[in-house]
Amino acid sequence: MNHDDRSRLRTWMLLSVLLNAFLIGGVTGGAWWWWASVGHAEGAAHAAGTSAIQGPLPQRGLRFAADGLAPAQRQAFRAGLRDVRREAADLARSSREGRTEVARLLAAPQLDRGAVEAALARTRAADLALRERVEGYVVGYAATLSPADRLTLVQGLAAQQGSFHVPIPPARP
CATH class of the missing domain: 1.20.120 (Four Helix Bundle (Hemerythrin (Met), subunit A))
Structure with a gap:
């Protein structure tokens, strides 16, 4: 393998690592956001417009x-x-x-x-x-x-x- 091939291989490996890190970060961030806002029972009930205890949430504001x-x-x-x-x-x-x-x-x-x-x-x-x-x-x-x-x-x-x-x-x- 000559010097140009090794340089090209390093470039592709670096790009692959960066792309994978970006994808893993995106999936992890999306999963965290989902869990924080919808994932647990109360969050899921809120997203559905209901309270886990009382049914539909009332609209707030005068x-x-x-x-x-x-x-x-x-x-x-x-x-x-x-x-x-x-x-x-x-x-x-x-x-x-x-x-x-x-x-x-x-x-x-x-x-x-x-x-x-x-x-x-x-x-x-x-x-x-x-x-x-x-x-x-x-x-x-x-x-x-x-x-x-x-x-x-x-x-x-x-x-x-x-x-x-x-x-x-x-x-x-």
Whole structure:
């Protein structure tokens, strides 16, 4: 075997090793991802849109509270909620920035308690103002519904997290 043949053979072997390493890494990474997100029972149930214990997972978020209403009512609720949130975008941004500022101040080498408390107060004020606007919209929208539709909305609100959430009382022995 001459020098050119050995050089060519080394090149092909190197390419083969690299390709095999890439394939093994891809298969291993894919298997890990599958196991982490779907492989175990709870992950598989979540991927199927169900809970391993309770059946179908509820949709989360205030916009899903109107799912039991007629399509036109559901669309109106979501559009109004979107408009309120769009109008209050400055409050949401201020709240986010306040939380970021609080985290930055808490992580500083020297804790400035006054600055942290002031940032928390600003964040709380923005959160409260945003919450007031959203809750005001929901109450105003509910006032436009019939009693039966209002009850459907209340049931949808109770299933959501947030200020309208009503916890399920614990079962008594």
